[in-house]
Amino acid sequence: MSLTAFYPGATRHLVAVDCIIFGFDKGQLKLLIVKRSPAPYHGAWSLMGGFVDDGESLDAAAARVLKVNTGLDSIYMDQLHCYGDVDRDTGGRVISVAYYALIRISEHLPQLSPDYDAHWLTLQEIPDLIFDHGKMITDALMRLRDKAHFHPIGFELLPEKFSLPQLRNLYEEIYQRPLDKRNFRKKILSMDVLEKLDEKDKSTSKKGANLYRFDKKKYKELTERGMVFEI
Amino acid sequence: MSLTAFYPGATRHLVAVDCIIFGFDKGQLKLLIVKRSPAPYHGAWSLMGGFVDDGESLDAAAARVLKVNTGLDSIYMDQLHCYGDVDRDTGGRVISVAYYALIRISEHLPQLSPDYDAHWLTLQEIPDLIFDHGKMITDALMRLRDKAHFHPIGFELLPEKFSLPQLRNLYEEIYQRPLDKRNFRKKILSMDVLEKLDEKDKSTSKKGANLYRFDKKKYKELTERGMVFEI
DNA sequence: TCAAAAGTGTTCATTCTACACCCATGA
DNA sequence: TCATGGGTGTAGAATGAACACTTTTGA
Numbered sequence: 001m002s003l004t005a006f007y008p009g010a011t012r013h014l015v016a017v018d019c020i021i022f023g024f025d026k027g028q029l030k031l032l033i034v035k036r037s038p039a040p041y042h043g044a045w046s047l048m049g050g051f052v053d054d055g056e057s058l059d060a061a062a063a064r065v066l067k068v069n070t071g072l073d074s075i076y077m078d079q080l081h082c083y084g085d086v087d088r089d090t091g092g093r094v095i096s097v098a099y100y101a102l103i104r105i106s107e108h109l110p111q112l113s114p115d116y117d118a119h120w121l122t123l124q125e126i127p128d129l130i131f132d133h134g135k136m137i138t139d140a141l142m143r144l145r146d147k148a149h150f151h152p153i154g155f156e157l158l159p160e161k162f163s164l165p166q167l168r169n170l171y172e173e174i175y176q177r178p179l180d181k182r183n184f185r186k187k188i189l190s191m192d193v194l195e196k197l198d199e200k201d202k203s204t205s206k207k208g209a210n211l212y213r214f215d216k217k218k219y220k221e222l223t224e225r226g227m228v229f230e231i
Numbered sequence: 232m233s234l235t236a237f238y239p240g241a242t243r244h245l246v247a248v249d250c251i252i253f254g255f256d257k258g259q260l261k262l263l264i265v266k267r268s269p270a271p272y273h274g275a276w277s278l279m280g281g282f283v284d285d286g287e288s289l290d291a292a293a294a295r296v297l298k299v300n301t302g303l304d305s306i307y308m309d310q311l312h313c314y315g316d317v318d319r320d321t322g323g324r325v326i327s328v329a330y331y332a333l334i335r336i337s338e339h340l341p342q343l344s345p346d347y348d349a350h351w352l353t354l355q356e357i358p359d360l361i362f363d364h365g366k367m368i369t370d371a372l373m374r375l376r377d378k379a380h381f382h383p384i385g386f387e388l389l390p391e392k393f394s395l396p397q398l399r400n401l402y403e404e405i406y407q408r409p410l411d412k413r414n415f416r417k418k419i420l421s422m423d424v425l426e427k428l429d430e431k432d433k434s435t436s437k438k439g440a441n442l443y444r445f446d447k448k449k450y451k452e453l454t455e456r457g458m459v460f461e462i
Numbered sequence: 463t464c465a466a467a468a469g470t471g472t473t474c475a476t477t478c479t480a481c482a483c484c485c486a487t488g489a
Numbered sequence: 490t491c492a493t494g495g496g497t498g499t500a501g502a503a504t505g506a507a508c509a510c511t512t513t514t515g516a
Contacts, residue, residue: 412496
């Protein structure tokens with residue numbers, strides 16, 4: 001059964017996915033940005049992207065682009081928005097579906113090989129990007145804030161074991177404002193979704209900070225009983 | 232400068248927009264659903280949709296589909312999500328960008344002409360729809376709830392002049408739970424974005440309910456000063 | 463012993479929730 | 490006059506925000 005039998009004459013479009021990749025490293029929120037090799041705009045900064053293939057879902061295309069560029073698998077990804085202005089890509093009409101991804105830099109990418117031309121940049125370091133990629137990043141940041149507020153996605157950016165000061169630091173970066181140490185601790189612990197480990201992280205202080213682990217199972221149980229995660 | 236010079240060999244896709252159209256009438260939240268005429272699935276229930284043309288942005292395509300189907304212009308529309316599973320459309324691979332729209336039924340569409348085969352149905356009346364249109368509606372409802380919570384989009388569904396009981400009724404429909412009369416009134420009035428008119432709506436009671444109007448200008452001023460709309 | 467970060471409680475202000483009676487009016 | 494929906498206030502509970510000192514330990 002041919003497609004054009006049903007939908008004759010409709011215009012076909014190039015459809016791409018672009019990935020806004022967040023990481024958290026040395027207390028700072030960072031984005032993975034590449035120097036573009038394909039024309040047009042060779043050498044310009046851009047997000048990682050690629051075209052959606054035949055027989056490939058959008059989600060799969062986004063996962064593939066991430067995998068090809070970073071080698072990573074099983075990463076948290078979520079669709080951000082579909083960008084469809086006619087002239088958004090100066091190389092021709094391309095509709096782009098943007099996804100954002102959250103990566104544990106420390107575990108997965110101790111350092112990117114420099115010849116890859118991919119760089120972890122802080123929000124302040126982000127240069128001008130091609131097309132509407134700058135807008136995509138702005139939108140992704142807003143989405144990250146909104147989402148992090150009511151969903152436990154922050155943990156996707158931290159190592160499996162983390163300290164409360166680390167976690168607070170992360171949220172301070174995401175929200176771009178200071179959070180009270182005691183109130184933060186009270187709130188997150190009151191939700192009862194962190195497992196306190198018998199281990200300390202001594203890398204940032206002599207006393208050492210207790211390590212915790214996010215308990216997914218417990219979180220699921222509690223939300224099913226109506227608990228609302230909020231931080 | 233030809234596109235394929237830059238992007239040779241990339242697959243082109245059919246891209247559609249589908250519209251989830253919300254209305255509020257007789258105290259009930261409703262959706263505009265059509266009986267589909269084009270093959271495949273002639274006669275089945277579906278959302279309004281259409282293909283994205285060459286030289287047409289996604290937003291423009293969504294607005295066009297709405298205009299063609301309802302005659303309406305300048306309607307609140309917002310992108311919901313881009314649906315891209317390979318087999319989502321059984322007639323062939325079509326990527327669909329879903330938009331939701333909010334319509335003042337009372338002002339614009341007192342009644343739809345029955346020969347249009349478009350129908351305002353309550354959430355309970357919605358039949359099984361083709362493809363993933365049911366999922367789109369579920370997603371749109373969740374989005375409407377989230378958005379209505381912190382943005383004054385409810386007013387898009389009401390006539391310009393409305394009473395507080397009417398407004399409360401709308402939010403009860405959106406959230407699917409009863410709201411306390413006094414607390415609701417207190418909250419919405421405390422935000423100081425409603426203009427109290429010197430008019431009453433006597434259609435639902437002998438005493439009559441005072442009419443109000445949403446003051447966009449005031450709302451804008453207040454949000455610029457940091458006020459957060461929440462209901 | 464001291465510098466540096468981790469950890470800990472309380473108070474006050476604000477917001478949320480629950481709740482019941484009078485009012486205006488057309489039938 | 491009465492039935493119907495519109496309109497109003499308060500008290501107690503819960504939550505949020507502000508704030509300072511003690512603990513641990515490696516250098």
